[in-house]
Amino acid sequence: MADSISIKSFTFRYPGSHRNALSEVSLEIQAGSCCAILGPTGAGKTTLLQAVAGVLGAHHAQAAANGHIQIGSVVHSPLPRSILFPRVGLFLQDPTVQISGIRDNVEDEVRFTLDNLRVGDEEAVQRVRIQLEELGLGMLATRPLSQLSGGELQRVALAGMLVASPPVLLLDEPLNSLDATAQARLLRLLATFRGRHTVVLTDYGIDAALRLADRVVVLSEGRVLYQGAPAGLVSRSEEFVDLLPADSLVRLSGLAGDERIPSPERRFFRKILGAL
Amino acid sequence: MGTRFTQRIADELQGAGLPFLAFAVVLNLALGQITSALKIPFYMDMVGTVLVAVLCGPWSAMIAGVLSNILAAFVGNPTMMFFIPVVLAIALFTAFLARRGWFRRISLVVVGGILQGVVAAVLSAPIAAYLFGGVMFSGTDFLVLYFRSVGNSLLESVFFQGLASDPVDKTVTYVIVFLVIRSLPVRLVSRFNGAANVLPRAPSGPS
Amino acid sequence: MSIQFDNVSFAYTAGSPLLNNLAFDTVPGECLLIVGHNGAGKSTILKLLNGIMKPNSGRVVVFGKDTARSHTAELARDVSVTFQNPGDQIFARTVFDEARFGPRALNRKNPDALARAALALCGLTRSEGKHPYDLSAPERKLLTVASAVASGARVLAFDEPSVTLSQPERRTLEHALRTLRSEGRTLIIVSHDLGFFVPMADRILVLQSASPALLFPAPKAATHENVLRRAGVRFPYADRLVRIVRRSGRIRHSHRPPPSEP
Amino acid sequence: MTIGIPEKLALTLFLVVAAVTLPWNISALLIAALLSARTLIPALRPLDQTARRRFRKIFFVLLCLVAVMTAVNSVFVRSGAVWAEIAGIRLFEGGLLFGLTTGFRLLLIAAAFLVLFGSTSIGAFADYLNHVGIPGPIATTALLSLHFLDHLPERIQQIFIAQESRGAPLRGNLVARIRSFFLLLSPLVLSSIVESIERGTALELRGFHLGISLRTASGPGNRHWSPTTVALLAFSIILVVYRLTLWLIPSP
Numbered sequence: 001m002a003d004s005i006s007i008k009s010f011t012f013r014y015p016g017s018h019r020n021a022l023s024e025v026s027l028e029i030q031a032g033s034c035c036a037i038l039g040p041t042g043a044g045k046t047t048l049l050q051a052v053a054g055v056l057g058a059h060h061a062q063a064a065a066n067g068h069i070q071i072g073s074v075v076h077s078p079l080p081r082s083i084l085f086p087r088v089g090l091f092l093q094d095p096t097v098q099i100s101g102i103r104d105n106v107e108d109e110v111r112f113t114l115d116n117l118r119v120g121d122e123e124a125v126q127r128v129r130i131q132l133e134e135l136g137l138g139m140l141a142t143r144p145l146s147q148l149s150g151g152e153l154q155r156v157a158l159a160g161m162l163v164a165s166p167p168v169l170l171l172d173e174p175l176n177s178l179d180a181t182a183q184a185r186l187l188r189l190l191a192t193f194r195g196r197h198t199v200v201l202t203d204y205g206i207d208a209a210l211r212l213a214d215r216v217v218v219l220s221e222g223r224v225l226y227q228g229a230p231a232g233l234v235s236r237s238e239e240f241v242d243l244l245p246a247d248s249l250v251r252l253s254g255l256a257g258d259e260r261i262p263s264p265e266r267r268f269f270r271k272i273l274g275a276l
Numbered sequence: 277m278g279t280r281f282t283q284r285i286a287d288e289l290q291g292a293g294l295p296f297l298a299f300a301v302v303l304n305l306a307l308g309q310i311t312s313a314l315k316i317p318f319y320m321d322m323v324g325t326v327l328v329a330v331l332c333g334p335w336s337a338m339i340a341g342v343l344s345n346i347l348a349a350f351v352g353n354p355t356m357m358f359f360i361p362v363v364l365a366i367a368l369f370t371a372f373l374a375r376r377g378w379f380r381r382i383s384l385v386v387v388g389g390i391l392q393g394v395v396a397a398v399l400s401a402p403i404a405a406y407l408f409g410g411v412m413f414s415g416t417d418f419l420v421l422y423f424r425s426v427g428n429s430l431l432e433s434v435f436f437q438g439l440a441s442d443p444v445d446k447t448v449t450y451v452i453v454f455l456v457i458r459s460l461p462v463r464l465v466s467r468f469n470g471a472a473n474v475l476p477r478a479p480s481g482p483s
Numbered sequence: 484m485s486i487q488f489d490n491v492s493f494a495y496t497a498g499s500p501l502l503n504n505l506a507f508d509t510v511p512g513e514c515l516l517i518v519g520h521n522g523a524g525k526s527t528i529l530k531l532l533n534g535i536m537k538p539n540s541g542r543v544v545v546f547g548k549d550t551a552r553s554h555t556a557e558l559a560r561d562v563s564v565t566f567q568n569p570g571d572q573i574f575a576r577t578v579f580d581e582a583r584f585g586p587r588a589l590n591r592k593n594p595d596a597l598a599r600a601a602l603a604l605c606g607l608t609r610s611e612g613k614h615p616y617d618l619s620a621p622e623r624k625l626l627t628v629a630s631a632v633a634s635g636a637r638v639l640a641f642d643e644p645s646v647t648l649s650q651p652e653r654r655t656l657e658h659a660l661r662t663l664r665s666e667g668r669t670l671i672i673v674s675h676d677l678g679f680f681v682p683m684a685d686r687i688l689v690l691q692s693a694s695p696a697l698l699f700p701a702p703k704a705a706t707h708e709n710v711l712r713r714a715g716v717r718f719p720y721a722d723r724l725v726r727i728v729r730r731s732g733r734i735r736h737s738h739r740p741p742p743s744e745p
Numbered sequence: 746m747t748i749g750i751p752e753k754l755a756l757t758l759f760l761v762v763a764a765v766t767l768p769w770n771i772s773a774l775l776i777a778a779l780l781s782a783r784t785l786i787p788a789l790r791p792l793d794q795t796a797r798r799r800f801r802k803i804f805f806v807l808l809c810l811v812a813v814m815t816a817v818n819s820v821f822v823r824s825g826a827v828w829a830e831i832a833g834i835r836l837f838e839g840g841l842l843f844g845l846t847t848g849f850r851l852l853l854i855a856a857a858f859l860v861l862f863g864s865t866s867i868g869a870f871a872d873y874l875n876h877v878g879i880p881g882p883i884a885t886t887a888l889l890s891l892h893f894l895d896h897l898p899e900r901i902q903q904i905f906i907a908q909e910s911r912g913a914p915l916r917g918n919l920v921a922r923i924r925s926f927f928l929l930l931s932p933l934v935l936s937s938i939v940e941s942i943e944r945g946t947a948l949e950l951r952g953f954h955l956g957i958s959l960r961t962a963s964g965p966g967n968r969h970w971s972p973t974t975v976a977l978l979a980f981s982i983i984l985v986v987y988r989l990t991l992w993l994i995p996s997p
Contacts, residue, residue: 016463040649041619055946059291085952092950097943100951101295101892102885116952146895150521160951176647179521179675180717204649207720234721244650248678248721285882286955293945294882294955298889299937305890306897306933343887347894354858355851407765408847417814425821455927456934459576461614464938535906559912570936571907574928588912616935634911 002032002198003072003087003167005052010067010078012047015060021047022222024067029215031072031167032195036213036230037202040243043219045202049170052200053090054080071168086117089166091158093173098157099145106148107132107141110159117164131163135189151182158189162197169193171201175208187212206244209233218243281335288333291467297336300324304344320445321348321356325363326370326453330379331468334371341367358407362399366446369395374473379454389450393443400442401435485509485638485669486532486562490541493527501527504541505696507688511637514660514670516680516701519690520715525673526566528690529640532671533558545638560589563636567643569615569623572630578602578618579611581626585634594633601633604662606655621652628659639663640671645679653679677704677711678719689714748788750873751970753861755977760857762981764850766988769842772849779856789864796863807855815844882955889944893937904932 007027013020022044029035037045050056052069057079068077071088092098103109107128114124132138135155140148148156154174161169171190175183191212193199201208209216209230216233218226220243226233233240237249289297303324324344329337341363348356369392378384419440423433457465457474465471487508494500501524509515519525530536531543534550543550546561563585566572575581582602586594602608605625607618615623624647631639648656660670660683674680681687684701689710691697697710704711705726711717718726760779764772783789791797816836819828824839870887905915908928914921915928970978 016466040651041621043649053950055950058949059946083949085950090950092943092947094943097940098947100948100953101298101944102888112953113951116954164952179715180712181715184717204647205719210720210724242650242654245653245678245719246650246721248719248725251721251725282882282955289955292942293948294886295889295941295944295948296938297882297886298893299941301886301890302893302897303934303937305894306901307930339883339886343883343890347887347890349858349862354855357858408851421817421821425823452930456930459574459931459935460938461616463617464942467942530906533910535910554916555909556912556914556916559910564910566903566907566910568903568907568936570939571903571932572911573935574908574931584913585911588914616939630911 001165001167002196004031004070005029005168005198005200006070007048007052008067008070010048010051010069011065012051012056012079013064014047015063020222022051025219025222025224026067027217027224027227029198029200031198033214034190034194034199034201034212035215035217036209037200037217037219038204038206038209038233038240038244039202039219040204042221043243044222045219046172047222048219049090049172049200049202051079052084052168053088053170054082054084055090057081058083086113086164086166088168088170089161089164091161091169091171091174093176095150095154095157095177098160099153100160103145105142105144106137106156109145109156110163113160113164127163131159135159135162151178151185154178154182154186155189167198169197169199171199173202173204175203175205183207204245206233206246206249284333284335285339288336288469290469292332292469297328297332297340300328300340301343301347303327304340305347320449320452322363322366322446322449323452323456325367326449327456329367329370330374330453330457330473331465331470333469334368337367337371338364355408358403359400362396362403365395365399366392370450371470374470377473377477379450379457379474380476382451382454385450385454386447389447390443392450393446394439396446397435397438397442401431401438404438405431405434485511485546486671487544488528488531488541489544491531491538491543492540493524493531493536493538500539502531502538502690503695506541507698509638509669509671511669512664512667513686514664514672514680514684515686515688516684517671517673517688517690518675518677518711518714518716520692523690523692523714525690526642529564529566529642529671529673532638532640533562533564535564556588559585559634559636561636562638562640563631563634564640565627565631565642565644567646569620569627572627573615573623576614577611578607578613578615578626581615582607582629582633585630589634589636591635597635598629598633601629604632604659605629606652621648624648625652625655628656632659632663637667638669638671640673642673643675644672645674645676657683675716677716678722681718747971748786748973749971750865750869751974752977753788753865755970755974755981757857757861759977759981759984761854762984764853764857766984769845769849772853776849776853776856779853779860783860783864789860791863792866800859800863803859804852804856807852811844811848811852815841815848818844900933900937901929904929908932 005027006029007025010022010025011020012022025044025048027035037048039045047056051065052071056063057065057076058081061081065078068075069079070076071080071084074087100109100112103112110128110131111124114127119127129138129141132141135158137152137155137159140152140156145153145156174186178186187208190199190201194214201213203209210233213230215228216226216230217224218233218240225240225243226236233246234249237244237246240246241250301324304321307320307323321344322341325337325341328340342360345356345360345363348354370388373379373384373388373392378388419437420433423436424430428436462475465475485508488505490504490506491502492500492504493502505528507515517525517528527536531538531550532545534543534553534555537551545558548558548561550558573581575584579598579602582598583594586597591597599608599611602611605628607622607625607629610618610622615626618626624644628641628644631641645653645656657679664670672680672684681701681704686698687701687704687707689697689699689707691710691714697707699707708718717723760775763775767775783791791800819836819838819841820834822840822843823835823837825842826838827835828838828841829836908925909915913925913928915925916922917925
C-alpha cells in the first residue's frame with residue numbers, strides 16, 4: 001500500500017527570496033523503495049520534503065511554484081496546498097520537537113496521532129499496542145517520556161508517525177543528532193520498511209545512502225546533479241567531493257578500478273559495491 | 277461559542293501555533309526564575325502576555341494571561357488567580373496600542389507602559405483592597421501601611437501604592453517586549469499575524 | 484603545559500563515579516579528541532575545564548591556576564568552552580556583535596579586530612551584518628566557533644563542533660582548526676565524528692563506563708577499532724569498506740565473505 | 746461518595762467564598778478542617794513527594810508572613826483600643842483585627858488551591874476540561890505550557906553555563922547582573938520562539954488542528970453533578986447572599 005512519488009520539473013521560490021530554492025527538479029521514486037537525498041546546506045533538501053508533505057503549500061500559499069508533484073495516483077499541480085498527513089508522514093530533524101508535549105507516557109504519546117484522526121477507542125488502543133511492539137517499545141508503554149533516552153525518544157516519535165501507517169514516510173536529517181550505535185539501529189529499522197512504506201530521507205553525510213538507499217539523489221543549489229544507484233555515486237565521487245563528505249568514497253572507487261588487486265578479490269569487491 | 281472563539285484564536289496564531297502561546301505563558305512564569313537566578317529585584321509576570329498581544333492579537337493574549345495566572349498556582353502563587361480581570365484588560369489595551377503602531381518606537385512604548393500601569397493600578401486596587409486587604413506579600417506592602425498610617429482609607433492606600441509601582445513595572449515589561457521583538461530577525465517576525473504592528477510600514481528595507 | 488588533569492575523580496551521585504583518577508595533560512598546539520558513550524563523562528570534562536564543575540578529588544590546573552579556586556568567568560580568559568547548542572548562547576542582533584561579545588567581556592585590547600579575524604577564519608565575513616537567526620543552522624554553529632576563537636583564549640574546547648555541518652562548512656571548520664593549531668592554540672574536541680577528527684587529532688581519549696579511560700596517539704586509531712566501537716563511535720561506512728577490501732585484497736586465496744556487520 | 750475533580754473544584758470554590766465572607770476565626774477553623782481532611786481523605790492527599798514538599802514550604806512561608814503582617818498592622822493602623830504595649834510600642838485592636846482577618850483569609854484561599862492542585866494531576870485536569878467541552882486550544886495550551894515549564898529550569902541552566910563560559914559577568918555586581926539579564930533572556934526567547942514554531946508544524950504534521958478537542962469526548966461531557974458537588978455549590982451561594990445582604994443592609 002506504499003505510494004510512488006513522481007516529481008516533474010518542480011520549481012519553487014520562497015516569497016521575498018531572490019533565488020529559486022528548487023529549480024526544474026524531476027524525480028521518480030518507486031513505491032516501497034528507499035531513496036536518500038544528499039547535498040550541502042541550502043541545496044533544497046528540506047524544501048523538497050516539505051513540498052511533498054504539503055507543508056510548503058500550506059504555509060507559503062503565495063510563493064512562486066510550478067511543475068507538479070504526484071503521490072500515488074493523485075497529481076498535485078504545482079504542489080499540495082494542505083498537509084497530506086496521513087498519506088504522507090514528515091519527520092522533522094529534532095526528535096524532541098516531534099514529541100507532542102501534550103501527553104505524559106509512551107502509549108498516550110503514540111495515541112495522540114490517532115486521536116487527531118478521530119480513530120475510535122478500541123481500534124486506537126490496539127493499533128498503538130501493535131506499533132509499539134513492532135518498534136521494540138512494547139515494555140516501555142507506560143513509561144513517562146521524561147525517563148527515555150534520546151534514541152528511545154526518536155523511536156517513540158517514529159511510532160507516533162507510523163501508527164497512522166502513512167504510505168509515504170519522509171525523514172529530514174534523521175541521523176544528525178544520533179551517535180553511531182543509534183544511527184545503525186535506525187538504519188536497520190528503516191530497512192524493514194521496504195515494500196510497506198516509501199521512505200525518503202535526507203542526509204548531510206553519505207552513510208545512509210551507502211547502507212540503506214535503493215536510489216540516491218544529489219542536490220546542489222536546488223538542482224539535481226545525480227539520480228541513480230548508490231554504486232553510481234561511488235564511481236562519480238570525485239565530482240561531489242565539495243558537496244558531500246565523500247573523500248572516503250574516492251578511496252573506495254579508486255580501489256574498484258585498481259588493477260593490482262587480483263580479479264577474484266576485485267569481483268568480490270564489486271559484489272559488495274553492488275550490494276549497497 | 278466554541279467554534280467561533282477557536283477560529284479567532286486560529287487566525288491570530290496563524291504562522292505561530294499553540295506552542296508559541298504556551299511559550300508565552302511560560303515566559304510569564306519564567307521571568308521570576310531568571311530574575312531570581314540573577315537576584316534582580318524585578319518581578320515581570322506580563323512579558324509573555326504583552327508579547328502575544330503585539331505579535332498575535334487580543335484573544336490569544338487573553339488566553340496566555342489567564343493561563344499564566346492559573347498555572348501560577350501550580351508553581352505556588354495562588355493569589356495571582358484573582359487578578360485575571362486585570363490581565364484581560366492589559367491584553368486588550370496592549371493589542372489596541374500595538375495595532376496603532378505604539379510598539380514601533382521606544383518613546384511610544386514608554387508612554388504606553390505608563391498608561392498601562394495606571395490602568396492596571398485602577399483595576400487591581402479594588403481586588404487587592406477587598407480580597408486581600410492591601411496585603412500582597414510583595415515588597416510594596418509597606419507602602420500600603422504607610423498610606424494607611426497617614427489616614428487614607430484602605431482602597432485609597434492600595435490605589436496610591438498601585439500608582440507608585442504599577443507604571444514602573446508595566447513600563448519595564450513593555451520595554452523588554454520592545455527589545456525582544458527588535459532582537460528577532462525580520463524574517464521570523466513577518467510570520468506573525470501582528471507583524472504589521474511592528475515591522476516598518478514603508479518598504480524601505482530593514483528598520 | 485596548558486591543561487593538567489591530576490588524578491581527577493568526579494561523580495554526580497555518590498557511589499557511581501563518572502571519572503576515576505583521570506590523569507592527562509595537554510601541550511600547546513595539541514588537538515585532543517575525547518570520545519565515549521553519552522553519559523560517559525565527555526561534557527563533564529568540559530565543565531571541569533573551566534570550573535563550572537569542581538572535581539571530587541584530584542585537581543584540574545589551567546595554566547597554573549587550580550579551577551577549584553577560580554571563577555568560570557575568570558578562567559574563560561584562558562580556556563573557552565563552547566557547548567553543542569548554538570541557541571544556548573546566541574543573543575545579539577548581528578553576527579558581528581555576537582562574535583565581539585567574548586573579547587569585550589574579557590576586556591581584550593582589540594575586541595573588534597579579534598572578532599573580525601575570527602569571523603574571517605570561519606568564513607562568516609560576508610554575513611557580519613546579518614541577524615544570527617537569518618543564517619543557516621550550520622552557519623550558526625560556525626558562529627559559535629568564531630565566538631570562541633575571538634575570545635582569545637589559548638585553549639579552545641568544543642562539544643560536537645561538526646554536528647549539523649554539511650560538507651562546505653566541514654571544509655571551513657577543518658581549515659579553521661588547522662590554522663588555530665598552527666598558531667599554538669590547544670584544541671579539546673568532544674565528538675562522535677571519527678572520520679573528521681581522527682586525521683586532525685594528536686591523541687584520542689576514550690572514556691569507558693566500566694574500565695579506566697584510554698589515551699593513545701590518533702594515528703593508532705585503526706588498531707583500536709574494537710575499543711572505539713565499544714565506546715559507541717565508528718569510522719564512516721566507506722572507510723570501513725576500504726579497510727575490508729584492503730584486508731581481503733591482501734588475503735589472496737581464502738576468499739572470506741566480509742564480517743556480517745562491517 | 747467518590748471525590749472527583751468536580752467535587753474538588755466545588756470544595757475549593759466553597760472555601761474561597763467562605764474565606765472572603767466569614768470572620769477570621771471561622772476561616773481558622775476551616776483551615777484546620779481542611780488540613781485534617783487532606784490527611785484523612787485519599788483523594789485530597791498530595792500526588793507525590795514534590796507536591797507534599799511544595800505544600801509544606803508555601804504554607805509555612807504564608808503562616809510566617811501572616812504573623813509578621815498582623816503584628817505590623819496592629820502597630821501602624823491606630824484604630825480601636827490599645828490592647829497591649831510592648832517596649833513602648835502601642836498595639837491597637839483595630840489593626841490587629843484587620844491583620845487577622847486578611848491573614849487567615851489568605852491562608853484559607855492558599856490552602857484550598859494548594860490542596861486542589863497538589864492532589865490533581867494536570868493530565869486529569871485537561872481530560873476533565875475536555876470532557877466538559879472547554880474549547881481545545883485552552884486545554885492544549887495549558888498542557889504545552891506545563892511541558893515547557895518542566896524543561897525550563899534545565900534550559901535556563903544550560904544558557905547560564907554557556908554564557909558564563911564565554912566570560913559573561915553573571916556573578917558580578919548588580920549593574921553587571923542587570924545588564925547580563927538580557928544575555929539569559931535573549932537566547933531563551935530567540936531559541937524558544939523558533940522551536941515553538943517548529944513544534945507547531947510538528948503537531949500539524951500529526952493531524953492536530955486548533956479546532957478539535959483533545960480526546961474524542963464521550964458525548965457532550967457529563968453534566969450531571971454528584972450530591973456533594975451540589976451541596977458545596979449551594980453553601981457557597983448561600984454565603985455570598987448572606988454577605989451581600991449584610992453589606993447592603995447596614996447593621997444598626
